[in-house]
Amino acid sequence: MILMLSARHRRAIRLSVRFIAPYRWQALGALLALVVTAGITLSMGQGIRLLVDQGFMTRSPHLLNQSIGLFLMLVVGLAIGTFTRFYLVSWIGERCVADIRRQVFNHLIYLHPGFYENNRSSEIQSRLTADTTLLQTVIGSSLSLFLRNGLMVIGGIVLLFITNPKLTSIVVVALPLVLAPILIFGRRVRSLSRQSQDRIADVGSYVSETLGQIKTVQAYNHQGQDEQRFAVTVEQAFDTARKRILQRAWLITLVIVLVLGAVGVMLWVGGMDVIAGRISTGELAAFVFYSLIVGGAFGTLSEVIGELQRAAGAAERIAELLRSENIIQPPVTGRVTLPDRVRGELQLEELRFCYPSRPESYAIDGLSLAIKAGETLALVGPSGAGKSTVYDLLLRFYDPAQGRILLDGVPLTRLDPLDVRRCFALVSQAPALFFGSIEENIRYGKPSATLEQVREAAKIAYAHDFIEQMPNGYQTHLGDGGLGLSGGQRQRLAIARALLVDAPILLLDEATSALDAQSEHLIQQALPSLMKNRTTLVIAHRLATVKNADRIAVMDQGRLVAVGTHQELVVSNPLYARLAALQFSDGQTALTDQATD
Incomplete structure (x- = not known):
């Protein structure tokens, strides 16, 4: 199935693998716990067979106690394995997404300003938050479900053959009918998932842009037009999501009908064999259990594949950011180092x-x-x-x-x-101030500066007096972009910052x-x-x-x-x-x- 993926999606998979690789031991532990829990779940079918044939059918309390004891041991093992798997998989998901966010951010802040002329910062923010959150859900949950249910399908089919080859042939005949819609609809879901992520990014971008300029919006009474434009953006996102949901709904419906239909046919054939005495009741019960396991696993796989398709789209969008090249680079050869001043x-x-x-x-x-x-x-x-x-x-x-x-x-x-x-020390026409205290903003270009140095720079820039009059002085927190300060006050803080840097x-x-x-x-x-x-x-x-x-x-x-x-x-x-x-x-x-x- 990997071979059927496009080159872009293979790159997305390689991106995920690259971030999981440093935590290979945790991943190995999670995989081991996953295999153990899948094995225990599949072993329960044999427990049910023993319980029916040697417990219920023999009417022996001793054999019933043994069967129940074995069943309870399997339950305890399943609980311990599930705890281990859930904790490790969730930990890996959170850890990998934290690493992805950090690496993407570290890459972005070094990209040349020309990159941001052609890319909206609000869309980039959406990729850094919404897309990575989706990846966290997939790595920390959906991927585990995919692997677990994949093992359940494979193991279940093997045990079905061991239990009863004749009945298993019915399930095998149904497999191509189940795989076909998964492949067909999966391709459509993958395309729509990427479009859906793009539309979601558009929504986030519009909100960020409008609320970031809220004074201008209200000063020009532009709320009505913004309501209409935002409604169009939201509806486009909804329409794309609706198409994706429709494809996934058809996929899930077909899988359920085909799988459970095959199970129904199998039950009819198996029931006739029990009546004729060709198989035991416990054998049929075990076979039904495995059939339901395989059918349920297929149903879960069809749902999880949709999530994996969305994650592939999200990983692809993040990979695009990481592939963005910074054209302003240090020289590879002939580099010169400047003196301290x-x-x-x-x-x-x-x-x-x-x-x-x-x-x-x-x-x-x-x-x-x-x-x-x-x-x-x-x-x-x-x-x-x-x-x-x-x-x-x-x-x-x-x-x-x-x-x-x-x-x-x-x-x-x-x-x-x-x-x-x-x-260089730069004081721009529109000074940039950041969310944080006044002291932190003045010290922005020289983090090692003392409070006394900060105060001295503010005094030279004639900012000290108005700072001291503020509620918490130099520890007063500013809003985004210095919200709450006058233009002159913002400019004087920027001048104090440049003074503190003491550049030549x-x-x-x-x-x-x-x-x-x-x-x-x-x-x-x-x-x-x-x-x-x-x-x-x-x-x-x-x-x-x-x-x-x-x-x-x-x-x-x-x-x-x-x-x-x-x-x-x-x-x-x-x-x-x-x-x-x-x-x-x-x-x-x-x-x-x-x-x-």
Whole structure:
């Protein structure tokens, strides 16, 4: 039957085996307990035969006591074996799924950001939770049932032949009739199981996306449309599940009719043989017992196969994640290790780059720029000019299609990405805060920092005062994404985090954009000490924040159009002059400048 599986499903089976392999001794113990319990269950048929023929039919109390005693011993052995099997199998299921989740998560957090442009994080979350939960159910329960009932079928058929070959032939004739629908419907169930998992992931993705943006949803009164779209998503999941359930229901029904129909025919033939004296009553009772065991096992197998098909789909989806390649890798040969603290000199040479999701347009086109160690360079330009993309390339979230970036004279492609990123501290336009305490969020980039160091960083970022006013101070827990804090407060915590890292290169991406005038003034007061002895790159749309930079680089449509000081660029560059006029002059002057361009 394994040979009939597709290559993808064989990969899914190999994935499961790979995670079970480290616990081979527990698996062997569970398998041994499974074989013992199956053997004891099958032995009960002979116990029933002895009980009927030597206990009831002989009317001997002594023989009846012996038969009952043997039967009770089998029951005790079955109970002990079942306990062992259940505990070990359930333990393996939980252990393997924990390992799968950990390995998938560890793989995902190292994948390059480009991977997440084409894959919804909420769907990935569904694979990491719902699919692994399904695998846990199968490994910890369904797989054991499949093996146990497989053994029961094989052992039961062997004992049926031993007990009565004639009656067994009736059961054997029925076997192809039972196997055919299992194979036919099983293929359909397998396909529908994969579709069902995809639809379930769609439901989870939509819920995560909508609830994650609940303020926007309610601000635009979008609840009605979201109700309709979610209803469509749910109904699609239900429709796929209904088709899968229908196929499984037909499968189970056919198996029951065929198996129990064969048992009925066998009982009629066996009953006639008992009446004619060709077999004993105990022999027929044992045969009926084995027939019911085989029939019940087939019925269970038909149900479990459906679960195994679903698990194959889930394992396949997880395997897809594990097969996702990280295109940003440390060099295999010629790797260079940076010193503990670099000077911070940067060179960008003829860079060209386009995002994977937008391959038709270059976000950076022929950019060359040299940044001296300790220099403060501002990047300005209209939205979409490529300023933030420069940061993405510096942090090696992506590699350029052409050109190269050098850090202290070493190409980034010859460095481990982890070694590169420890040299940078980033304060983004939309600061990322995580569920946890304020102290944990500030210490995010430097887990070894002391509370005193955390407090000092918060003071420099002018966050200390508002933190102390909160209910639990630095131990105050934040909601997802810093829910409950103002934009300015979130930004100041992000600046404190960057301060604590104490990296030689500082990347500020609209770092003061969310601050009120007073907070911005305080941050501007702190920036000189923050930038001291550091190479600093500043992205800002508000030119007032970068007037005092050592140099200003003007970008437009991914190209560098001018470099100079504020005074030089106002005179020499029309684009910068227009931006400056719009921000530093009154509206009439701005309109005049636009009209003359």
